[in-house]
Amino acid sequence: MRIGQKIKTEKIGALSYGGGIISLAPSTLNIGGIQVDTDALSRTIATDLTMAANSLYMVYVAMLAGAPVMRISANVNSVGPAG
DSSP, X not given: OOOOOOOSXXXXXXXXXXXXXXXXXXXXXXXXXXXXXXOOEEEEHXXXXXXXXXXXXXXXXXXXXXXXXXEEESSOTTTOOOO
16 A cells, blocks of 8 residues: 655745744645645744744744645744644
């Protein structure tokens, strides 16, 4: 039984930050066993959380209603983003 197939090598685009927004350049990502080619994605940090000094945050790309979306979370990668 084959669960998934690697079609292309995963390529995470450049991350950038400006004005409270984190942006990701177009990418090829593996999300939950599905390979997805994304357009540029962005997320306003304040939409997901209020940041605190000296804290670690993760940037995730997750699937929502069949489309890739960025999420910013204090949850580590073994837990994943809330929502």
